[in-house]
Amino acid sequence: MANTQEEVSKTLTIILTEGPYRSQYVEMAHNIAESAINNGYGVNLFLYMDATHIPKKNQNPHSFPNVGERLRQLIKKGADVRACVRCATARGHACDKTSYLKGVSITSVYDIPGWVRESDKVITLSG
């Protein structure tokens, strides 16, 4: 109880622009997010451009870790995950409401400034 006033929760925002499997950026984002959550950070993850492929349901990679599964775990642990509507629509994900994993909101880039404001750190993982 003694230190609660000093333990102000910090927030990390990650902006991800890369699609899954082709590069390791998604895995890196997951690792950083998970580590941050385990250290008591609030984590926001914004999926931009090709990263809007990540939350697609029913992924079944043979030689790689399942990116959708890992994202589901992050959401369970409290990460706030949002995807860009323009990018998701372009890639065919926004039209069909059942395309995405549960817990991922399709919003817009207009959420980024609000997140930047409330964050202690902002990192972009971009190829």
Place this chain on the structure above:
Amino acid sequence: MEIEELEYEIFEEGPMVRKVTIQEIKPCIVAENMIRVLLQLDREVSEIIPILVTKYPPGNVNYIENKNILTLNIYERLVTLYPSGKISMNKTIDKEDAIQVVTGIMEVINQLYTELNNGDAVDYSEMKEKLSKIGPLSLYNCLPKTDCEECGEATCMAFAIKLLSGDITLDKCTPLKDGMYNEDVSCLEELLGHQIMETMGWYDSRDF
């Protein structure tokens, strides 16, 4: 939104600018439910911009000298003039509102063009040094500093600040205008110079 370019003829016989074209309309980035408009005048205006700088209250002017780009805080919005004749403005209601505003600006441009050709225009470079020294404090120092409130403001400092942004004119200071503080008038003439004093509304029937 993609729109066809719309051309408007504003001044059929304008000495410098006659027509303007609306090139782009996009949602305004700083005000909801308003638009941002990009227009193109029918000719480039690089020679007029340095003169235009001197015609507006210093507090409403942002001039990037090395690019000759002028941003004015007028008509309750930011209007940016580029040497190519492009004009952008935010916080606009609709295209009719944009045309109304740009008509006012084209009028001033044409007027200044005439003055320029008559040798009457004052260029920014002549006033640059003066403009850099004008601020609320230097203005305040040239006012009566009595806080008499005859201008409608509570203090002379408030008057100085409003003067800079063009929200009040210099002739509203009746003690100054009535010749009670001639030293202060000289101080203002020294600080501002004739052109800026005129922009601030000092000369009316006393034009020479």
Place this chain on the structure above:
Amino acid sequence: MDSILIIVDKAPYGYEDTFSAFYVAIACLNKGMDADVLLVGDGVYAAIKDQEPGGSIDYPKVGELSYLIFPEGNIFVHLGSMIERGVEEDDLVEAAHIIDDTKLYQIIKSKTKEKAFVRI
């Protein structure tokens, strides 16, 4: 964090990134956040004027987006990158603000604590 610098190092049209980066800047300005764009490396090509991406590509014009950002936000174009690529000031849109390494250092150094750097 109360301001943002969006860094672009890819040329437009070949990658969607440049266009998308400008959109992030516009979104931030829309929400009242101080936002500037830094074009470095191949990103300087985004500021070339009179782009006409019609035809088979048919992307929106990236150069025109600079008129949506300026004057509320700045479009900084890195001088060293321009020189490397033979790009000259006259080639650029009017709103572009050319900066050298000294100015770049100052921008990065000033208020680093409150400025978010986002490279897309």
